[in-house]
Amino acid sequence: MRLVLREALLIFRRAPLLSALSVTTIAFSLFAVGLFGLVAVNLQQALRQVAERVEIVAYLLPGTPIESITLAQKDIEAFPEVASATYVSEDRALARARAELVEFRDVLQELERNPLPGSIEVKLKAGFRDAEHVNEVADRLRGFGFVDDVRFGRDWVEKLDRLQQIAAAVGLVVGAAFAAVAVIIIGTTIRMAVLQRSREIAIMRLVGATDGFIRRPFLLQGAIKGMLGGLVAIGLSYGAYVLINRWLIQAAFFTREQAGTVVIFGTLIGLFGSAASVGRHLRRV
């Protein structure tokens, strides 16, 4: 193992320029992936915030006894999709309308009788805020005898649904394309490092080195380059994030896990890129 480490470090020492070039190439490839990842992360967060506002309102028939309402509220809260169910009485609905609809204040003031119905406002848990689940919960709410009508902005929920699907599809395709480009560029860089040492590999084989012995230092240095590249990419992404935050918009950065994934991704590309290049080279000589 000590020998493998020594040989791996020798590769760095002997070709510092090429090694630096490899690390830089890997870093910028992953940086491109990282920037795209940042966009995806922020887009997703924005969509999630919008989705949090998805709400189903069940309007109640006038004169429904409060006991029935309290019981129904408990039932609704027990639905697996439901995060909260809030009862809004007729009086509170009117008070809210007065506060929110300033321009109609006079009209509302002069009413002899409260025309607004009481309602139960249902919020859904994350993961259930798509059209399918919303519809399902709405249907179940209609089943209560004292529920007059159920509203949830069907069009709006469906649009949000489609937007999320498009964002996910685009993210997957573009992300995969970026990752593929990164893999190809990094693979080429590592191949150069292997070719640069082809004479040495030939000599190693002549004196009886096994394929495994020849391969190991390359795998190690490939993994190290990939890891360094990943770390630099995260650094660059962070720099970009700080600039965007200061000059453009309030954005979110990767979580620790996401940043770790980028570094691990770099390490794995370095490792497998080296394995492929060395393997191909060894089969030829």
Added chain:
Amino acid sequence: MIKLTNVFKAFPKGGLALKDVSFHIAKGEFVFLTGHSGAGKSTVLKLVYADEPPTSGEVRVSGFNLSELRRKDIPMLRRRLGIVFQDFRLLEDRTAEENVAFALEVTAARRATIPARVMRVLTQVGLAAKAQAYPRELSGGEQQRVAIARALVNEPTVLLADEPTGNLDERATRGVFQLLRDINASGTAVVMATHDLDLVRQAPYRVIELQEGALVYDSVVDEPRDQAASP
């Protein structure tokens, strides 16, 4: 030790590099492999160190049947052979000592024994004083001695030398040749491919001559002759 039986080797693009070559080299022998360039000397050596497989026929080296040799067994074969080339093939960024030690390190030799073994062979080839020199600081003859030391450090039973004096001046040639003779005298078989007929005439060793891929003369089988065909 080394036995070729009816060996044919085709060039990848057609034509034959070796045509029906058979010979047997015994333990401890010194053999010259002669012939024009392109006659097949290097091809014979490549077959022996399993750089290329024979197209047909049988090659046996030091207990290995090379027709059946699996790729992963090739390193085991090479550790029993010492190989020296015209162009030395040293690692430029390692000292003489490191170049020799390298051949031991790849074989998983015990680390503690390596420095002593390296110094012993460097002394044997007369380069103990230049152990710390890099190849570019050494003359051609000295570089070839380092290459020979590297070939010897695994204590091979056969030393294969492909035109080992081809790049050397007369003085260095004499020195390297004498070194190979000394190595042979201590029991290691030496197979030396060369087209330097002066060298061949200097010593009473067996001569195998190739011409256009065919074995045309073997001094232990055929009539002795004063002069091999001129190169």
